[in-house]
Amino acid sequence: MARWGMVIDLDRCTGCQACVVTCKAENNVPVVTPREAQRGRLMLWMTVIPEVEGEFPRVRARFTPRPCMQCDHPPCVKVCPVQAMTKSPEGTVSHVFARCIGCRFCVQACPYGVTYFNWQAPTWPKDLREALNPDFAIRPTGVVEMCDFCHHRLQHAREEARADGREVRGEGEYVPACVQACPARALIFGDLDDPNTAASNLAHSPRAFRMLEDLGTSPKVYYLKEG
């Protein structure tokens, strides 16, 4: 069984944020108003974190895309009292909105801050509702939501593969929306257990590291250092 993972090449990333917007479009993530945004209620399942170091004129800036880390030992799943956060046999962590009671234990537990709480019912002007993705629910007030590696896209890919009477290939057939969009090809996705995928090769590269690795969450999102 495939173990899906993502490799993010920080050397390639140009901070364009195509991943951020395409994620919002794919998963019907609500847009928040300027006022709500100021209260820190922005919802970005995928976001790009900027960092600036140094003093003029010796300054460096870095952009780090941050999806859900899809931990192999996900703290959010452990604390969820109603099994709304689940880890599939393939290792993908996802969240069943219909089941969530909004306790926000997962928000507290996640060291990466990738879970978001719906403080308000998402609203869209009537016209903009037309562009919502029918493959995905609109979350109500009071539930948590987060990135699940576009699980519905895996199911689409699986459907195609089954039609040909085979399993989903370890690379290329199933990619989350952000990976599909990335113009610099900084996001690489595939089966980490298949030694023939670019993702599994890069995950073993000397440039590879994972975020807060010492916590023992063992994320399936790898980063590649610049240089």
Next chain:
Amino acid sequence: MRSMRMIGLLLFASVASVLLVTSRPASGEQPIAFNHKAHVSKGLDCAICHRYVREQAFATLPTIETCLMCHSAKMSDNPEEAKIREFAKRGEPLRWQRLYALSPDAAAYFSHRRHVTLGNIPCATCHGPMAERTTPPPRALVRFDMDFCISCHQEKKVSTACVACHR
């Protein structure tokens, strides 16, 4: 951990025993009293009218153009058949009442293609003996709640992960 998971599943199953099928309003009279049996017995395949049943998530209900492929000229004395041409003449679309639909509360996703084409599930498994009907049924012939789905999924050894259906 395993017992916790079972409890969770139980909990959710009872919560979701709220019917997955929406009970459509009883006013659901169909625009034409369609005779499934008459059509099926002529050897017509479901996909002739439910066009996308093998290709897409939705089987879809036939449009008037589909009916007119055969019924543009009179084929019988059945007054229901004549209605088709009256609708067409008025330029009015057929507003079928959908009987089988998932409740939005379930936030579940169902694909006909997955079940019909890839799973080889006969239509009657979920839709009951529609092919035998000579008149439109007033309500869905099968009530599918979550147990209905899960038991079949377990039997066929396909995924029972929550995210396989709910999102």
Next chain:
Amino acid sequence: MRVTRRGFFGWTGAVAAAAAGAQTVRAIGDLQAATYEAELPPRGIEGWVASVCQQCPGGCGILVRTITGVEDGVKRAVKIEGNPYHPISRGSICPKGVAGLQALYDPDRLRGPLKRAGARGQGQWQPVSWDEAIATVVQHLRDLRARGEAHTLLLMAGQVRGLMQNLLLRFLEAYGSPNSLSTASGCEAAQQTLLLTQGIAEPIAYDLENSAYILSFGASLLEAGWSPVRQARAYGHLRQGTPGRRGRLVQVEPRLSVTAAKADEWIPVRPGTDGALALAMAHVIVSEGLYDREFVDAWTFGFEDWRDPAGTTHLGFRSLVLNDYRPEAVSAMTGVPIQTIVRVAREFTATRPAVALAERGAGFYTNGLYNRLAIHALNALVGSIEVPGGTVTQRRPPFTPLTPVTRDAAAVRGLAAPRIDGAGYPALSGLGAAKNPLASSALPSLPEALRTGSPYRANALFLYYANPAYSIPEFTRNPELLDAIPFIVSFSPFPDETSRHADLILPDHTYLERWQDDPIEATWGPAVLGLRQPAIPPRHQTRHTGDVLIQIAQGLGGTVAAAIPWKDFGEVLKESFREVAGAQRGLIMTTPFEEARQRRQADAGFWLPTYKTFDEFWNQVAERGGWWDPAYPFGDRERAFRTPSGKFEFFSQTLRQRLETLARRGPASGGGLEGVLRALDIRARGDRVFLPHHEAPRFVGDEKEFPLHLIMSKPMSLASTRTANHAWLAEIPDVRTSRPWEIAVEINPETAHKLGVKDGDEVWLESPAGRLRLRARLYQGIAPEVVHMPFGSGHGAGGRFAEAWGANPNRLVGGEADRLAGTPALFATRVRITKV
């Protein structure tokens, strides 16, 4: 029992512990029923449409996912992704491309033709029928023509190319007006660089994919510019594309932009001195003999001192840089250390292929064109012209030119008039009255013409994809200037600032609802022709501007109708694609693998098309998204150098010819060449005028009173003036600060400290032209004498989202221009900051 979710928090723990109890289970059941109000978007039958994005001029191929609702039969566009077959985007997309859905579904889009009801600028409208609207336009234009004032019709267009451009220009020609104005000033200046050095009036394009060393002077490679998708891909390739080789990117710019942040080296430079820096690097390259001797000897003109037929000796580029641009002097001027100048110059020659980029940043000063010439001269020194990894010129799709327009008496009279903006190229009107000898369109001269009514009054204006009241500084500050024009027609799908001053708005479809060709311009070498097709049927009572133009022409009758004889735009489109199908070259967009196969065949002399008939061609093009011809003949010098010398000209004979003609015939002829140079504010004299050199930049505002320089950028999410109404993009306006719905002014912390400004403080940003109230953000990555603001937000009109946020730096920009190029000098304004 009604249990609210929040009330539930208190006993969540208990639930988890005692989950088995039946009572609890029912409680949760109630809870779910009471509060779970999730819903599902309309579902239906899925489809994908291949089309071309138009959120910026990049021309990336897109695939639009559509869902035709099972309940209501309505076709909706629900997702935009990159088209894997399209050679520009190759399956990827940028944030603006994805957000195109929010242009299509903008709740404040115009829903049909409107007639102005209130005073100009008030934004009060009355719906009219299409027939009435078109009849009104026809009536006005007919009157104008009858009065012999056809030339007073102005067309202002922004992003327009391909057949739509042909159609608009053809209409103007048949009608009898020389006045086609462009708001795309960046493209204008890029064209002039090649006109002066290589004799071709085309923008420079760069073969970035194959370059190993990119020396960029302020180019916004990784922000908005050309096709951001293609550039990002090229960048990724430069970084990690070839195992064991990591290309180098050096960015020269006063601010650590995203491009600079991702570059291997950032060289902060004083505003307006990019050209001098490039020439100092040329000094190093020449004095150390590092230049490509073979290329310079065989293919350049004016490198060494030379003698003309009359026997006069002229200054060569070599002597110029050796004498005038010693690194120590330039270091003092630019603020770049000597060792950096020397090192980068050496690196530039040691790594092949290397290319120098002269775009945006360096070009937005009063000396912009000379800066561009100086930077492009570096490419000539290393022979990086028309070679892989160097500069290239865009090839065009094989559209045969339309039959010449028959001009009637009114058209002949109209076209004989000088252009209203004094632009002199191409010489539709002759060079006679040109104030801007090189420009094909010179918007900076328009406000003056409108104010004074000289050379003549403008009587009508068509606005197509142009919003000068937002994007051109003088019009931003004084949109009332437009009121000098008695009849304005806007074709904008959105209620933008300029449309507010229109008399009629005849809204176009958005790009996701219309048929259009999209030939790539100024992006890279090969000819690429994308097909834009409607993803969904038009949502509102809008109409394709091509169709409207055809209807107007037919209403006018006579030679105007004869010049535009088509039924609708679709007919023009198909006719033109028919020519491409018959051109016996190129291929329909496909996978890189299939492409390589077809190319190998073509190289072996077999051009085996995948289609037999035009219908097959058309269907494949519609399915795949377009046609292209991957072949690019590198090293075709005859095509690349069409100067009088047939070579790359360091000493521009074209410039000399133009200025001397102007001196003989132009309005400034009293003063001869001297008068022309004075009128154009060029300080150099003698041969230097025609050579790349550093012209001291002029700035608006006194240095003491306004101690800071204002520069701007176009962040990725705000490419043009049109994406501020996309809420998705407003949430991420600038990756650098990552603050939603905020446009701030960036200041160096040292400067801020002196002013007593802290991060997040509200400040006044003030120039001689105006002031803005903004939040200040401290940023180490900006030179102490410079402040920065992103351009693209802060709309005064355009719908609820566009009006909700941001600020428009154009309000502060003074009226300076690069007079030689005829383009606005957007970075030539000094400002000051005061605490609120």
